[in-house]
Amino acid sequence: MAGIRTPDLQEKTTLDDFIGNKDSGAGSETVRVSAAAAAAQLRTLIQFNSAVVAVITKTLSAPPGGEAIGDRYIVKPTGTGAFAGKDNNVAEKTADGWSFVAPSSGYRAFLIDEKADYFWDATASKWTVIDTAAFLFATVAEMNGVTGAPANLEAHVVSDVIGKTASRARASNVATIVMQAAHSLTTGQKINVRGLSIAGYDANQVTVTVTNPTTYTYPSTGANELTTPDTAGQADRNGAYASNGSGGWVWKGDIDVTALNVKINILSASVDALSSSVTALSASVTSLVATAGATAADKQLLDSMPPGAIGMWPFDRIQSEPVAHIPNILNRTPPPAGILTPASRMFSSALFYKYLATATDDALTDPYGGTEASYLNISAGGFIERNPAITLPAGTYTLALSCIRNDATDQQFCLTKDGAVTKSSPFTVSNTWLNTIGTRPAYTFTIASSTSLALGICAIDGSTPAKIGALSFDLFRGAADLGPSRPCDHLILSTLNSVTAYAAGELALAGKYGIIQRPTAITPATWTIQALIKLPGAIINGSNPILTKAQSYAAFTVDQINAGLPRWVDGTVAIDRAYAANPYSGIYQYDNFVDMVGRGYHLLTVKYDGTTREIWVDDFMLFHDEWAFTTPSLRDFGFNCTALNSGMSTGNWSYSGALAFWDRALSQAEIEKSFWVQKYHALVNGQMLDQTVDRVMVVNGDSISGGNGATTWPFLYASHDNPAVWGSVWSFFGSQFNHAVTRSVQINKGIPTNRAGRKFIYVIPIGTNVDPAYPDAPTFVAALKAHCVAQRALGWIPVICTLLPGDGLTAFNVIRNAVNTDMRTNTAAYGNAVLIDFAADLQMGPDNSRTLYPTLWADAVHPSNAGYVIMEGIARPVLNGI
Secondary structure (H helix, E strand, O other): OOOOOOOOOOOHHHHHHHHOOOEOOOOOEOOOOOHHHHHHHHHHHHHHHHOOEEEOOOOEOOOOOOOOOOOEEEEOOOOOHHHOOOOOOEEEEEOOEEEEEOOOOOOEEEEOOOOEEEEEEOOOOEEEEOOOOOEEEOOHHHHHOOOOOOOOOEEEEOOOEEEEEEEEEEEOOEEEEEEOOOOOOOOOOEEEEEOOOOOOOOEEEEEOEEEEOOEEEEEOOOOOEEEEEOOOOEEEOOEEEEEOOOOOEEEEEOOOHHHHHHHHHHHHHHHHHHHHHHHHHHHHHHHHHHHHOOOHHHHHHHHOOOOOEEEEEEHHHOEOOOOOEEOOOOOOOOOOOOOOOOOOOOOOOOOEEEEEEEEEEEEEOOOOOOOOEEEEEEEEEEEEEEOOOEEEOOEEEEEEEEEEEOOOOOEEEEEEOEOOOOEOOOEEEOOOOEOOOOOOOEEEEEEOOOEEEEOEEEOOOOOOOEEEEEEEEEEEEOOOOOOOOOOOOOEEEOOOOOOOOEEOOEEEOOOOOEEEEEEEEEOOOOEEEEEEEEEOOOOOOOEEOOEEEOOOOOOOOOEEEEOOEEEEEEOOEEHHHOOOOOHHHOOOOOEEEOOOEOOOEEEEEEEEOOOEEEEEEOOEEEEEEEOOOOOOOEEEEEEOEOOHHHOOOEOOOEEEEEEEEEOOOOOHHHHHHHHHHHHHHHHHOOOOEOOOOOEEEEEOOEHHHHOOHHHOHHHHHOOOOOOOOEEEEOOEOOOOHHHHHHHHHHHHOOOOOOOOOOEEEEEEOOOOOOOOOOOOHHHHHHHHHHHHHHHHHOOEEEEEEOOOOOOOOHHHHHHHHHHHHHHHHOHHHHOOOEEEOHHHOOOOOOOOHHHHOHHHEOOOOOEOHHHHHHHHHHHHHHHHOO
């Protein structure tokens, strides 16, 4: 780049010169800037001058403590401690402490906590929000989460719908509205009422008085009217708001849809321009990395992800030549020159079909001193060919193979383009590796039109077998062997030269797969894998990982999708229903219900910390259990497919953002940080994360709520959730209340710090397992109340459920009737809990229900399928109303 010096960060004198370290000449040396601090300053300056630098917050005057390397903050005046004298600077945590960059006019920063762009106003000497378009929010709660906006900045709330009306009435200029479901309003809140079938009821920002969970009143001038059915109306908080400059927002009026569309078009144009800038920045950074020998941490120039990743594959970096691939930005090794994948070590896998032949990988010493060569034993008349066949356009191609004999005598074989129908001349191989251009077997052929070909290795005839060692099986365009391919750590796609699957920031891989081959093996005791994914249509296969070990399905399995649900699958058995050594310990999750089909992009993070494994959707934990893996040796990964040696099956996912792999377990803060980075990365490439699901529900109970899997009431509710909900069931046979409390410690780890208007619902249904610690109704009620209050304080909406009877359990039924009475009359004491009153049902509620209605019960305590249908019908309107 003209006029810009690129320092060699490995050369001390060059770096000293570049950052201005100079000897004073007076027998002492000036304070020196460390290499880590200089690299941090360089990173920040490059981002400032090319696009936008990501900053966590500008609300701190001193370091928060516990920050990770790469975290950035804008120092709030007046700085103290390590931030002293650095007001308004961008501070970045480095390995040596803190690096600071003073802003210049026009510098831009994206504030992650505010989800807003700021620029440095040199005239006013302050960071100022960029008011190029109105903020767009789903709910008022999400809008209220953004503070510090300057006065009169406009915001539009577009989907904060409270619910639909069921009936209307008016008396003495007071309207009474009954909703179709529970409304979650509290007295004193302001809402909009609109769309009722008769004029005079509509009102903006009226203050309501709540009379019961489905009914509220508000001032409304007009004639008296008896209760009249009316399902046409809607209550919401949508509209245009403006910031008051003091951290709050005030109502302006209904949204001007025409003006909003204009602003959206302007924003879209800005995003397109920003996308071009990011592309240019990526090219500049790639050049800098190549010349400066940057480490993994320096790759934060691209994406500000948590440091220490050993692989990061941004999908917008897709390359078409020589083979379609996603570069690993942490590895500058060139991709293979051939147009096949993989390079080596995969002959025994499902990628090769064997007829009268066998293949054993990692069986022989290779020419590089390792043991990566495969043993091919081809019987007379047999062959080994690529599977499935590959369609090539018209042209000339060359097949080549690195090989050695694996027998006491020289061996002969042929290369074939069509499963031994058309063969090369026989090649003879001795006990010396043929692994260089000009020495290894090569077969050139020409096809006149697009043809499906079964490329392979075959016996020379029907009477001569071949026993050979094989390494690199390559296909090149043209009439020359370009040399043996080697593992390169890039994501090689199965689409050969085609990149048509990538468009508008999205890589569509329905029925396709990729291979990542590392040059050397790694043995991580812990790991984290992350990708931004979407399931656009019907599931192709029952279970599917994002990334798995290619050679062995069970040794390293992160099979995250099973029947459309984020689960962890081991081998061919879904272990989300297995249990740890002590299931009552609470370190356990039974199952979950999250149908991701058609729900748009979500960030899926899978982590293993050595004792537990977790799956996170966006920034909250959905799956957690205890599990111990044998430390795997990892070289080859299958992407968007199951293990290749087990009979590969591919998924139906689309991808945006980046695939990332760490050989450590990320913290919750790092997962939340990467969520916002991936979201931003996808946005500038034309994709947005799905925000239609703003409810998360956890059911923490015993076998009554989890014992029968898909027929249990929480799973039945999954088909009737409206609005949609991410749900998981942390329940197990025999669980008592104290087990549920213990489990809540793990459950609570998954609730994000920035809830952004989303609702987190905590359902705690109690069964018939009497806890010895709470032998009577008063002690149990007190403990349950304390637990619900604590959960409410953490951000959950507690939901309590009245207890169903136990057949013949007289002592329990006495306790449960007293507990149920307290729940019904005193929900406020349970952390303002929502009540699901199962026991009020006339069939299932009586103590002798099993005698009266035996078809509703599977045994003395567990409902039958028919009983669960009734329970779901009771729970549905309550849960949908939250």
